[in-house]
Amino acid sequence: MTILPSLDIFEKYISNSRDKVFSDINCIFFNENIDVLITSNYLELLEMYFDNNDLIQALIIELSDKNRTVVNYVDNELQNTYENFYEKIYTDNIDSLDCLYAISIGESPNIIHYQYSKKNKQNLNKEFLIFELLISNIISLHYYNFASNTEIQNLIKNVFKLPKKISRILIYNRYSESNYFHFLKHKSIHYFNAITGSNQFRRTEFIRIENDLKQNLGRNLVLKSTNDLTKIHERKILFNNFILTFDHSFNSTIVSEPSWKIDIEIDRKICLSEWNKKHQYFSRIN
Secondary structure, three states: OEEEEOHHHHHHHOOOOOOHHHHHHHHHHOOOOOEEEOOHHHHHHHHHHOOOOHHHHHHHHHHHHOOOEEOOOOOOOOOOOHHHHHHHHHHHHOOOOOOEEEEEOOOOOOOOEEEHHHOOOOOOOHHHHHHHHHHHOEEEEEHHHOOOHHHHHHHHHHHHOOOOOOOOEEEEOOOOOOHHHHHHOOOOEEEEEEOOOOHHHHHHHHHHHHHHHHHHHOOOOEEEEEOOHHHOOOEEEEEOOEEEEEOOOHHHOOOOOOOOEEEEEEOOOHHHHHHHHHHHHOEOOO
């Protein structure tokens, strides 16, 4: 994930105000799963706006030394206003970066952006999701955080709305459930499940399950199975830089089953790389 911080983010970073916002902004800047988009002219603007502030200069050096700065576009000239300049950096880079997020505390640029001041834990809005992930990499939500199954569905939909473009979706689930994911129909989905029993039974079940899943999730779905239950226990969904983990079956993640948890995480696709190693144990059955 890559962020494009606004001026008021940097302003808060050097304020030394020691309040929660200050603490959260520091956590974001020093979260090693997050990259920061800094173009040469944006750096010049920061130096000019903050009068070559030592804290900002040290921050940029720290990010650069850890290979956490992204420079996909070198702007040739400053725009007539900071707002236009900031918006241009975003629009010139949004298509080339997997997940780019313009973030601010209270500024409202004319681009898709996330304001810290709008994050709301009560309704689990997109601002809450983005900032909590940027701050700590993981959000854990329990059954008691939801008043209805519709709220659970809306949460899952909101997570999938965070990337501008969804990459291939990998679903790992011992069973073959799709109730919460009908809105993903026709996306590129690879579904990994478990089918045990005789070869004939496994072939018959594979055909039935694949037909059901394609009916609900679209013809682009690819199903692969294993008969080794040790290779698939966790219920995970991976896409872009996001990981959803359910500790109950998808169909049991409902308000009337008061014992489950959902984790939403981000990482640098390390988890994806590790799970890809399991793919050798899964295959189509025909």
